[in-house]
Amino acid sequence: MKKFSIFILTALLSSQATLAQLDRSRYPEPGPAPEINIGDPATFTMPNGLRVFVVENHKLPRVTYSLVLDRDPILEGEKAGLTSLIGEMLMGGTTTRSKDELDEAIDRIGSQISVSSTSANASSLKKYNDQLLEIFADILFNPSFPQSELDKLKRQLISSLAAAKDDPNSIANVVRDAAMYGKDHPYGETATEETVARIQLDDVKRYYDTYFKPNIGYLAIVGDVTVDEAKALADRYFASWQKQEVPHHDWPAPEQPAANRVILVNRPASAQSVIHVGYPFVLKPNDPDVMAASVVSRILGGGSSGRLFLNLREDKGYTYGAYGSIAPGKLTGTLNASASVRTAVTESAVHEFIHELQRLSERTITTNELELAKAAMAGSFARSLEQPATIARFAINTELQDLPADYYKNYLKNLDALTLDRVNETAAKYIRGEGLQITVVGKTDDFADRMNTFGSVQFYTITGDPETKRGATDMASE
Amino acid sequence: MFINTNPVEKHYTMNKTLHPLIFLGLLLVASLTVSAQNRIEFKEFQLDNGLTVVMHRDTATPIVAVSVMYHVGSKNENPERTGFAHFFEHLLFEGTENIGRGEFMKKIESIGGTLNAYTSNDVTYYHEVLPSNYLETALYMESERMLHAKIDTVGVETQRNVVKEEMRQRVDNQPYGTILKETFKRTHQKHPYHWPVIGSMDHLSAATLDEFMAFYNTYYVPNNAVLSIAGDLDYAQTEAWVRKYFSEIPRGTGPINRPSVTEPKRNQEIRDIVFDNIQLPAVIFAYNLPPKKHADSPALDMLSTYLTGGNSSLLTKEIVDRQQKALAVAAFPLDLEDGGVFLLYGIANMAVSADSLESAIDREVSHVIAEGISETDFQKLRAQVENAVVNQHASVAGIAESLAEAKTFFGDADEINKEMEKYDRVTRADIQRVAAQYLRKEGRVILHYLPKSSQQ
Numbered sequence: 001m002k003k004f005s006i007f008i009l010t011a012l013l014s015s016q017a018t019l020a021q022l023d024r025s026r027y028p029e030p031g032p033a034p035e036i037n038i039g040d041p042a043t044f045t046m047p048n049g050l051r052v053f054v055v056e057n058h059k060l061p062r063v064t065y066s067l068v069l070d071r072d073p074i075l076e077g078e079k080a081g082l083t084s085l086i087g088e089m090l091m092g093g094t095t096t097r098s099k100d101e102l103d104e105a106i107d108r109i110g111s112q113i114s115v116s117s118t119s120a121n122a123s124s125l126k127k128y129n130d131q132l133l134e135i136f137a138d139i140l141f142n143p144s145f146p147q148s149e150l151d152k153l154k155r156q157l158i159s160s161l162a163a164a165k166d167d168p169n170s171i172a173n174v175v176r177d178a179a180m181y182g183k184d185h186p187y188g189e190t191a192t193e194e195t196v197a198r199i200q201l202d203d204v205k206r207y208y209d210t211y212f213k214p215n216i217g218y219l220a221i222v223g224d225v226t227v228d229e230a231k232a233l234a235d236r237y238f239a240s241w242q243k244q245e246v247p248h249h250d251w252p253a254p255e256q257p258a259a260n261r262v263i264l265v266n267r268p269a270s271a272q273s274v275i276h277v278g279y280p281f282v283l284k285p286n287d288p289d290v291m292a293a294s295v296v297s298r299i300l301g302g303g304s305s306g307r308l309f310l311n312l313r314e315d316k317g318y319t320y321g322a323y324g325s326i327a328p329g330k331l332t333g334t335l336n337a338s339a340s341v342r343t344a345v346t347e348s349a350v351h352e353f354i355h356e357l358q359r360l361s362e363r364t365i366t367t368n369e370l371e372l373a374k375a376a377m378a379g380s381f382a383r384s385l386e387q388p389a390t391i392a393r394f395a396i397n398t399e400l401q402d403l404p405a406d407y408y409k410n411y412l413k414n415l416d417a418l419t420l421d422r423v424n425e426t427a428a429k430y431i432r433g434e435g436l437q438i439t440v441v442g443k444t445d446d447f448a449d450r451m452n453t454f455g456s457v458q459f460y461t462i463t464g465d466p467e468t469k470r471g472a473t474d475m476a477s478e
Numbered sequence: 479m480f481i482n483t484n485p486v487e488k489h490y491t492m493n494k495t496l497h498p499l500i501f502l503g504l505l506l507v508a509s510l511t512v513s514a515q516n517r518i519e520f521k522e523f524q525l526d527n528g529l530t531v532v533m534h535r536d537t538a539t540p541i542v543a544v545s546v547m548y549h550v551g552s553k554n555e556n557p558e559r560t561g562f563a564h565f566f567e568h569l570l571f572e573g574t575e576n577i578g579r580g581e582f583m584k585k586i587e588s589i590g591g592t593l594n595a596y597t598s599n600d601v602t603y604y605h606e607v608l609p610s611n612y613l614e615t616a617l618y619m620e621s622e623r624m625l626h627a628k629i630d631t632v633g634v635e636t637q638r639n640v641v642k643e644e645m646r647q648r649v650d651n652q653p654y655g656t657i658l659k660e661t662f663k664r665t666h667q668k669h670p671y672h673w674p675v676i677g678s679m680d681h682l683s684a685a686t687l688d689e690f691m692a693f694y695n696t697y698y699v700p701n702n703a704v705l706s707i708a709g710d711l712d713y714a715q716t717e718a719w720v721r722k723y724f725s726e727i728p729r730g731t732g733p734i735n736r737p738s739v740t741e742p743k744r745n746q747e748i749r750d751i752v753f754d755n756i757q758l759p760a761v762i763f764a765y766n767l768p769p770k771k772h773a774d775s776p777a778l779d780m781l782s783t784y785l786t787g788g789n790s791s792l793l794t795k796e797i798v799d800r801q802q803k804a805l806a807v808a809a810f811p812l813d814l815e816d817g818g819v820f821l822l823y824g825i826a827n828m829a830v831s832a833d834s835l836e837s838a839i840d841r842e843v844s845h846v847i848a849e850g851i852s853e854t855d856f857q858k859l860r861a862q863v864e865n866a867v868v869n870q871h872a873s874v875a876g877i878a879e880s881l882a883e884a885k886t887f888f889g890d891a892d893e894i895n896k897e898m899e900k901y902d903r904v905t906r907a908d909i910q911r912v913a914a915q916y917l918r919k920e921g922r923v924i925l926h927y928l929p930k931s932s933q934q
Contacts, residue, residue, distance in 0.1 A: 022722065024576045028618050030589065031611035034540030034710070059538065060516065062868055091789075099799070103790035108858045110865030125865055152802055159805045159828040162757040166653045269755040269930070271650035272643070303592075304583040314580060317639025320647045340647045372588045379590020383607055386539040386873055 036382050038409055041220075041395045042227040046234060048243040049215030053395045054230040055222040057388035063223040064123040064389065065136060070216045070400055071118060072249040073186035073331060079199050081191030082207060085153050086117035089204050092149030094142040099149060105135050115139060117207070126224040129233075137237040143208065150201055158193050168441045171265055171462045172274040172338075176439040178464025179263045180280060181254050187332070190464050215243040218399065220392035253332050254280040257435050260455025265462055266444040273346040273442030276338045277353040279435055283326070283333030285401035290328050291411075292418055292426035297326040298373040299423075300360055300431070301337055305372055307356050308337055316352065318345045326430060330401070335431070346447045350438055350454055358433025363424040370420050378412055516868075517895050518877060521713050522885075527729040528701025531720050532881045532891045534708040536874055542709030543875040544616040545605035546624070547882035549704075550697035552599045552677065553670040553816065554735050559685055561641070561677015562693050564597040568641060569690070570604065570698070571595075572633035574622035579633065582619065589615060599671050600815040601886060607875050610710035614719050620705065621723035624698060629690050638682055645676050653756045654927060657823070661764045664748050664923045665819050669741045692732065699730025706882035709874040741766060741817060744921040751926045753933045758805065759832040760927040761839065763822040765917050770813045770887055776900045777908040778811045778820060778916060780859050784851060784909060785809040785822065785843075787862055793824075796842055803830045803838045815887060820916060832926040843917055850910030859909075863901045 041053040076082045091113070093099040106113050111124035111132050120140060124132040164170040174190050181188030219238065221230045256279055283293060301308040301324025312322035324337030337357070341349040384390045394408040404410075438454055440447075451457050459467040520534040555562050571593075573579040586593045591608030604623070606616050649655040659674040666672045705724070707716060743766075768774055785793050786809045793807045804824040812818040822843075826835045851859075871877050871894075884893035 022726065024618075024622065027585070028614040030615060031613075033611055034609060036540070060868055060872060062865075100790070100795065103788070103795065103799075104858075107788040107790040108861060110858075110861035110863070112865075125868055128861075152799070155802060155827060156805055159758060159826075162828060163653070163805070163825070166755050166757050168651055271646040274651075303587060305587045310580070313640055313643075314636065317636050318643065320640055320644040340643070340651065342643060342646060372584065375590050376587040379587070379609060380592070382539075382590060382609060383541055383592065386541060 036385065036412060038385065038394070039391055041392050042230075043395060044231065046214065046239060048239065048241050049213075050217045050219055050234075050238055050241065051396075051399065052230070052234050052238075053218070053220045053392045054225070054227050055220070055388050055392045056226060057222065058224050059388075061126040061224050062123060063126055063129050063132070063221070063225050065121065065133070066220045066222070066389070066392070067120040067140075068218045068396060068400070069118045069211060069213075070218065071211050071246060073251060074249055075184065075186050076189060076191075076195070077184075078195055079203055080189045080195040081157055082199050082203055083117040084191065085150070085157065085199065086204065086207055087115040087120075088153050089145055089149060090115045090120075090139055090143050090208070092153075093144045093146050094138045095144050096142065097138065099146070102135070102139070105131075111135075113139065117211070123223075129225070133233055133237050140212070141241060145201060145204055145208075147201055150199070150204065154196050154199060157191065157196050161191060161193060161196070165462055166269075168267055168270055168272075168274045168340075171267065172276055172439055172441045175263060175265050175441065175460045175462070175464045176276045176278070176336075176437070179261070179439065179458075179460060180278070180437055183464065185254065186251060187254075188464075192463055211246060213244050213246050214238065214241040216246050218396045220389065220396060222389045222392050251331055253282055256281060257437060260434060260436050260438060262451045262455050262457040263437060263439040264444045264448055264451065264457060264459050265439075265441040266448075266459065267441055267462070268443055268445070270343065270442040272340040272342055273349070273440050273447070274338070274340050275346070275349055275353065276336060276439040277324075277350070277357070277436050278334060278336035279432070279437055280332045280334050281430060283328040283430065284330055285328045286403050287328065289426055289429070291414055292423050293326050293328065293430055294377065295370065295373045295415075295418060295423050296360070296365070296427045296431065297324070298377060299365055299369050300324045300326070300356065302373070303376065305376065307360065308339070308353070311352055311356060312339055312341070312349060316345075316348075318342065318349050318352075322353075333430075343443050343446050346440060346442060347450050347453075350440070350451075353438075354433050354436065354454070357431055357436070360427050361431040361433055363428055365420065365424050365427060367420055370418070370423055374415055374418065377415055381411060381415075516871075518871060518881070520881060520891055521717075522891055523717060525700060525721065525725055527725065527727055528699075529703055529705060529724050529727070530885055531705045531717070532707070532885055533711060533713055533716055534874075534877050534881060535711055535713060536708065536877070537710045539874070540610045540710045541607055541874060542610040542613045542616070542707065542711055543605060543607045543873075543878040544613065544620060545603060545706045545875075545878045545882055546620050547704045547706065547886050548602045548604075548698055549600070549702045549886055551597060551601050552673060552675045553737055554697065555670065555673075555677070556735075557670065557673070559681045559689060559693075560673045561675075561679070561682050562685070562690070563602050563697075564675050564677060565637065565641060565682055565690075566694065566698065567595045567597045567602050567604075568637040569629055569633055570623050570627050572630075572637070573628045575626040575628060577619065577622055579628070582623075585615075585619065591616070597675055598814075599675055599818070601883075603879065603882065605875065605878065607709075613707070613711060613716065617707075617716075617719050617723050621727065624700060624703065624724070625727045627694060627698070629687065629694060631687060634687065634690065641676070641682065642679055645679065649674075649676065654754060654760055654825075656752065656754065657760075657762055657925070657927070660750075660752050660925055661762060661819060661821065661923060664750070664925075665764050665766055666741050668739050669816060670737050670739075671741075671814060671816065671818065696730060696732030696734060699732075700724060700727050701729050702734060704882045704885045706878045706885070708878040708881065737816065747919055747922055747924060749924040749926075751928055753930045754927050756927060756929050758828070759826045759830075759835070759929065761824050761826070761832050761836045762923075762925040762927065763839065763843075764923040764925070765820040765822075766921065767811055767813055767818045767820050767916065769817045770815050772817075774908075774912050774916070775811070775813050776897075777904045777912045778813070780863060780901065780904055781846075781909055781913055781917075782809040782811055782820070783862055784846070784855065784859055790858070792842055792846070793839060797824060797835070797838055801838055802827055803835045807839070832928060836924065836926070840919075843913070846910065847914045847917065851906060853906060856906040856909065860901075864898075867898050867901070
């Protein structure tokens with residue numbers, strides 16, 4: 001009987017809950033904001049100069065090692081493509097293991113190892129930690145650089161370059177950078193069949209001997225490992241790595257075009273035009289403007305609430321997505337905005353890109369936009385902390401980019417403190433609607449004759465060289 | 479996908495550009511879709527209107543993932559109206575009776591969250607990750623979307639254009655972008671997996687507002703959905719909020735079309751040439767798979783790892799490294815609810831013909847069928863699986879998705895805790911058996927992708 005009445009009572013309560021008029025016209029009130037805690041990694045420097053960052057996280061039984069080498073950009077020149085082969089060459093065998101043996105050893109413990117010219121990563125389950133590190137160190141410190149591997153990789157790279165000739169996005173990136181920085185600049189050069197063919201084993205060895213040095217290295221150890229364990233492991237596997245002075249390279253900051261330049265690449269098969277609009281400028285990662293610039297960047301073209309997305313996709317339906325960003329850099333900062341649009345609206349889309357850049361430069365950011373961008377960035381920051389590697393990344397970035405020591409600790413506070421005036425001032429300083437490089441890869445026959453309304457038109461080849469036959473003068477006379 | 483997940487373009491690097499298999503609806507693919515070793519605890523309940531709710535608590539980070547998996551994909555569509563499920567993936571961001579046009583995205587971002595969605599042949603999945611103090615907000619918004627999404631001419635017209643551009647960007651303008659479409663057209667001649675998830679632009683153009691409304695009222699209903707929530711939450715409070723916002727949504731009454739057709743077994747190989755805007759030929763091998771729930775699925779998954787998972791895998795070692803016939807090879811089971819496709823492809827190295835690449839791969843596959851795999855290789859495979867198992871579920875978003883999938887496809891969210899067992903049950907002999915049974919030459923589909931320039 002008692003049970004029965006309780007049942008009735010519960011039924012009554014729950015039906016009342018549903019009957020109570022729910023006000024759907026407004027959003028529920030949020031709970032109190034959770035506290036965001038940013039831990040500190042344990043940090044130490046080895047006698048050979050290697051900086052090590054350890055983040056203990058025992059949630060999953062796995063460990064990850066990430067090594068970054070901080071060197072200046074280098075010009076590969078007539079051997080362009082060299083650096084893209086370094087990682088695979090290191091994975092191509094050691095003095096005691098053939099490539100087959102190496103591959104087998106990595107897979108046998110279900111681990112992952114990857115290497116590039118400026119980074120190396122290894123991860124596995126905790127129980128294979130020692131085996132993983134032994135293999136990782138073998139790859140990094142005892143490479144055998146077999147000629148057969150180089151021959152194979154060169155052939156693959158040449159094949160990849162051929163494949164990229166039909167990928168409009170690859171073409172757009174290559175041509176944009178070549179036109180913006182020039183081919184005699186590390187950011188503008190392009191690998192070709194000819195440059196790859198010139199790469200010799202000695203080039204690989206020389207690169208390795210010059211740049212694979214602990215004194216420019218940052219090693220993050222993240223996961224199911226204690227700080228003491230990590231110290232012992234670093235000591236065992238990385239202490240004998242010999243330090244050596246690494247050369248510096250200075251590069252001129254790219255020139256900012258005074259007037260618009262339109263760079264066209266004809267790809268007759270294109271169903272869409274790939275458009276990039278942008279320009280280089282000076283903005284170093286540790287510049288005090290960076291935080292405000294990233295808010296401006298977000299408002300311009302970050303995610304689905306950026307002005308570019310709202311205009312070109314949600315309002316006009318020209319594209320599946322239009323995005324843009326301001327990226328600070330030690331050598332050069334860049335603004336890049338891009339979208340793939342159907343051929344017929346190429347000209348209109350370019351017009352909208354310029355319009356949005358111009359508008360953003362005119363102190364038009366509203367309080368709503370600012371609040372939205374701040375919230376989105378704060379949220380993204382908080383979500384990134386779910387991955388333990390983030391804390392190591394923060395610490396390494398702080399050193400690599402010479403950021404203030406408490407940059408990440410104060411990130412949310414400083415973000416929140418940005419005023420409307422400050423972001424509009426920053427937008428006015430870095431955003432402009434002229435002096436743009438407009439790069440378009442598409443079926444140019446359909447729109448080329450109208451592109452000179454935006455600026456001088458120059459056709460480029462898919463490998464980033466100005467076309468001699470169809471130059472700016474030809475266009476003007478057409 | 480509703481929006482690009484990584485809009486920031488990457489600079490060209492070797493091998494990075496060569497991933498032709500980034501098609502629509504492929505997000506369900508991971509070569510080893512297995513669960514974590516650590517048990518994922520969860521709570522589950524059902525509302526009277528049929529909505530199933532699964533919750534997982536993890537307070538490590540103050541964020542929460544909220545997602546709804548609707549059990550509707552391209553296979554539920556009317557053959558004269560293909561692309562509806564994917565189109566709704568776009569439409570359902572347009573707004574609701576109470577959430578204005580364009581506000582859905584904006585609101586999620588303004589509370590520090592992120593959102594996206596995807597559509598496959600079987601399901602449509604909407605998901606958000608946000609600071610945990612906004613859990614109630616996200617639940618309210620998902621309930622709005624389920625109760626009364628606003629479907630009007632403006633939204634339909636805009637999204638029609640957006641979807642057309644999505645198709646141009648991801649299929650037409652993408653080298654090898656038609657592989658899935660061309661494959662399923664031939665592997666599934668009777669079953670509705672026949673048509674691509676993105677559907678036909680003609681169908682979308684011809685569809686009326688009433689037709690869209692009817693589709694919404696039939697499929698986007700509580701009894702056809704799983705609400706999955708994972709992260710920094712309180713079970714009782716979350717349940718109370720779910721009841722508050724979702725209880726009043728009426729159960730759907732429209733007839734849900736679940737195709738019952740079984741794709742007839744073919745005993746003839748189908749072989750075709752597709753000319754594309756590419757430089758390097760590609761060869762695609764496609765084999766029909768049993769339904770997702772079939773006991774052979776884990777073995778087939780392991781077989782795909784044996785073939786192309788890791789640098790020491792059979793085809794990577796033999797075809798890419800030693801013979802250098804391919805620039806890349808990949809194998810993976812697209813294991814769909816009613817039986818998908820085991821896809822194996824190779825992109826030819828310079829100056830290697832499709833024929834030569836095909837026979838080289840064929841030789842290796844035939845060898846597996848005839849001889850099986852060595853004990854050493856089998857042990858290696860198990861280590862690879864174990865590693866994948868642990869790496870799964872490293873995020874609350876991943877956990878929410880796995881729970882939703884398990885509930886939708888297996889009727890049991892706890893399936894995610896049983897996956898390791900399923901892999902453990904696979905024997906070395908099973909690998910050879912499933913290779914022999916499913917990777918038969920008879921009945922398979924072979925496509926040669928050739929450069930248009932070679933077309934006479």
